[in-house]
Amino acid sequence: MKKDWPLWEVFVRSKNGLEHRHFGSLHAPDAEMAIKNARDVYTRRSEGVSIWVVESKNITASNPDNNAENFEPAADKAYRHPTFYDLPDDVKHM
Amino acid sequence: MTNKNLQQYIYSIADNALILGQRLGELCGHGPTLETDIALTNIALDLLGQTRSYYQYIAQELIKEDQTEDDLAFLRKERDYRNVQLVEQPNHDFAYIIVRQYFFDVFHHRFLSRLQRSKNVNLEAIASKSIKEAAYHERFSGDWLKRLGDGTAESHQRAQQAVDDLWVYTDELFHTTDDDQACIDAGHGVDVTSFKSEYFQVITDLLEEATLKVPETEFFQNGGKKGIHTEHMGYLLAEMQYMQRTYPDMKW
Numbered sequence: 001m002k003k004d005w006p007l008w009e010v011f012v013r014s015k016n017g018l019e020h021r022h023f024g025s026l027h028a029p030d031a032e033m034a035i036k037n038a039r040d041v042y043t044r045r046s047e048g049v050s051i052w053v054v055e056s057k058n059i060t061a062s063n064p065d066n067n068a069e070n071f072e073p074a075a076d077k078a079y080r081h082p083t084f085y086d087l088p089d090d091v092k093h094m
Numbered sequence: 095m096t097n098k099n100l101q102q103y104i105y106s107i108a109d110n111a112l113i114l115g116q117r118l119g120e121l122c123g124h125g126p127t128l129e130t131d132i133a134l135t136n137i138a139l140d141l142l143g144q145t146r147s148y149y150q151y152i153a154q155e156l157i158k159e160d161q162t163e164d165d166l167a168f169l170r171k172e173r174d175y176r177n178v179q180l181v182e183q184p185n186h187d188f189a190y191i192i193v194r195q196y197f198f199d200v201f202h203h204r205f206l207s208r209l210q211r212s213k214n215v216n217l218e219a220i221a222s223k224s225i226k227e228a229a230y231h232e233r234f235s236g237d238w239l240k241r242l243g244d245g246t247a248e249s250h251q252r253a254q255q256a257v258d259d260l261w262v263y264t265d266e267l268f269h270t271t272d273d274d275q276a277c278i279d280a281g282h283g284v285d286v287t288s289f290k291s292e293y294f295q296v297i298t299d300l301l302e303e304a305t306l307k308v309p310e311t312e313f314f315q316n317g318g319k320k321g322i323h324t325e326h327m328g329y330l331l332a333e334m335q336y337m338q339r340t341y342p343d344m345k346w
Contacts, residue, residue, distance in 0.1 A: 005127070026128075026129050027127060027128075027129060028129065029241070032237070033237070033241075036133070036233075036234060036237070037129035037130075037133065040129065040132050040133040040136050041128075041129055041132050044132070044136055
């Protein structure tokens with residue numbers, strides 16, 4: 001049975017106001033059952049209030065072979081972090 | 095309504111959950127897929143949690159003689175269990191497991207929604223806590239039954255076989271014993287006959303949607319609520335009670 005079931009990626013929102021985060025993957029025959037399975041596999045200990053599932057084949061991933069040109073150029077550009085500004089004392093919560 | 099009426103009435107509710115929970119527990123690690131295995135084990139745990147609430151109430155409030163929930167679960171004899179025969183039927187195949195579950199869940203969900211209006215505050219509280227679980231169980235088993243019935247030729251045939259074989263155990267859910275009647279009259283119990291036609295309508299609609307035939311039979315099994323069980327019950331209890339009887343008062 002299982003070998004015919006596609007793989008799904010599961011995203012769970014742990015509480016209202018937070019974003020959905022990737023929790024893992026599972027097999028299911030369709031989206032509706034994927035939600036049910038995700039509910040049983042990933043939220044049985046009160047981990048979440050909302051579930052998204054997406055079939056894994058619909059995810060386009062970056063190619064690890066391109067990691068050098070994709071990610072390494074950012075490594076020596078610390079000035080892109082907005083940490084070089086002096087904030088006025090009156091600005092709170094930044 | 096005597097104390098004994100009420101005890102027997104609560105056993106008839108709690109024992110259904112215990113025995114079905116035990117049956118589902120047998121599947122732990124043996125489900126058809128990892129996802130289904132966890133789902134069925136979750137249902138088993140829901141049912142065992144409900145069982146504990148009922149047994150604690152009986153042991154602490156109604157018996158009051160140093161009895162614990164474990165004594166009630168593990169040290170009674172077969173004839174003392176008040177569960178319907180449906181829930182003790184074995185895990186023949188996945189279709190049986192789902193059909194048995196669905197036949198019980200449709201009943202259980204509607205039963206708990208009425209038990210929420212019980213005059214008995216303990217039963218009312220347990221029902222209010224359990225009803226969301228039962229609602230999910232019904233969705234889970236109903237969904238699967240539709241898929242099996244309307245699935246492949248093999249799943250259809252197996253689902254139909256399970257429906258045909260288990261149908262004779264449905265009617266007993268609506269039997270009313272003398273203990274039941276005393277509790278209904280006192281406002282503590284639920285008059286199950288009030289939702290019998292709704293029960294069979296819901297199941298008939300789902301079976302039709304699942305392209306399955308509703309069995310036509312005039313014969314129904316019964317006896318579980320009076321302590322008369324099918325031949326499967328003794329084996330189930332032997333396994334379930336083994337540890338407590340071999341090592342009395344053992345603790346994990």
